[in-house]
Amino acid sequence: MQIRDFTVDHNLKELTEHRTVVLPVACYVTKIDENINGYIPLHWHDEFQFVLVVTGTAYFQINQETIDIQEGEGLFINSGCLHMANDRNNSGCVYICINVSPDFVVPHELYATFVAPYIQATNLQYIHLSQRESWASSILNSIGMIAHFIEQSQPFYEMNVSIELTTIWKNLLQNGIQLQFEEREMLRNQRMKLMLDWIHQHYAGKILLEDIAQAGQLSRSECCRYFKRFLGKSPLNYVTDYRIQKSLILLQQPQFNVTDVAYQVGFNSASYYIDKFRQSMKMTPFAYKKKANE
Structure with missing residues (x-):
């Protein structure tokens, strides 16, 4: 079975039920x-x-x-x-x-x-x-x-x-796993999930770097280091990418035009959304919408 899309909750946990009829x-x-x-x-x-x-x-x-x-x-x-x-x-x-x-x-x-x-x-x-x-x-x-x-x-x-x-x-x-339990690493992972959690709950509104950092109980500079380490990008670049990801489902709905979608996922400018969408998806949102609704 091929999954073209799967749903996640606000903390990026996948909600797909992973089981056959009788097995987990x-x-x-x-x-x-x-x-x-x-x-x-x-x-x-x-x-x-x-x-x-x-x-x-x-x-x-x-x-x-x-x-x-x-x-x-x-x-x-x-x-x-x-x-x-x-x-x-x-x-x-x-x-x-x-x-x-x-x-x-x-x-x-x-x-x-x-x-x-x-x-x-x-x-x-x-x-x-x-x-x-x-x-x-x-x-x-x-x-x-x-x-x-x-x-x-x-x-x-x-x-x-x-x-x-x-x-x-x-x-x-049996093949060489030497287990380690580092409290500092566990805390890093937890803080990263807290920041992602906050973004996924608030992506449709205005987001500042200070807000993301506060969710992880970090300074702005430390917040940026976390995102660079975990995701290879800045916190605000991640927000933009996440908004584009969330917009894909809306673009498939015939009742929403591109401008509607841009504002629903948190962009305050349709032209900025179109530019960032093109950079990410290698096509315009208009082209994506047309292809999705063919």
């Missing part, structure tokens, strides 16, 4: 450039995410770190981590994505020992899975098998999925 597991085959934004926007969710790139190259950002994932490689993304993905060099990237509830990878009695500490660790945002490592290659094969089991839905496929997930988790735990 979901499998998506995602072609990045077919997303409504042309990329997978920044979001997070409670589920673990396992990725296998089957075509092309993907550029992933997880919290403040970035990594290229080549065809045949993959990723483990930990619960609660902000992440986004983009196609690298118009490669037509397609990847399999398995999202799974953390409490499903091992029996309930083992959760406190073998899962909870790995969610809480501050040094375990993601793991790059390469075919060069036999344990990682095994995990990549398991991701492909889970996708096949879910697609085919043959009798007892649920048990096969459960077995493969437990095998994946055991492989991860």
Whole structure:
């Protein structure tokens, strides 16, 4: 299943329900450039995410770190981590994505020992899975098998999925994860989410740098450093990008013209909105609206 768009709450938490009919597991085959934004926007969710790139190259950002994932490689993304993905060099990237509830990878009695500490660790945002490592290659094969089991839905496929997930988790735990728990890093992540939370609640109104910094209990300069570290851009540039992202849904509604949309998402000038939209989307909002309503 391809998801062209997904909803997030004001704190960027994805609201898509990640499960099959009977399992807390979901499998998506995602072609990045077919997303409504042309990329997978920044979001997070409670589920673990396992990725296998089957075509092309993907550029992933997880919290403040970035990594290229080549065809045949993959990723483990930990619960609660902000992440986004983009196609690298118009490669037509397609990847399999398995999202799974953390409490499903091992029996309930083992959760406190073998899962909870790995969610809480501050040094375990993601793991790059390469075919060069036999344990990682095994995990990549398991991701492909889970996708096949879910697609085919043959009798007892649920048990096969459960077995493969437990095998994946055991492989991860057995291969060199030294857990760290740094209070300062946990505080940084929390402050970043608080600032994003504030922006997502107030994007339609006037936003000043001082407001964003205050939401994270930071100075303006420290706020800018946080955004540069986590997102590679300034706070106000992020606000502009987020407003454009929110405008895409409105542009698909025939009752709103471009000027209406510009003001609804917080721009105080339609011409400024058009200019920033063109820079971001490589087309005008008029062209996007026409294409979306064809």
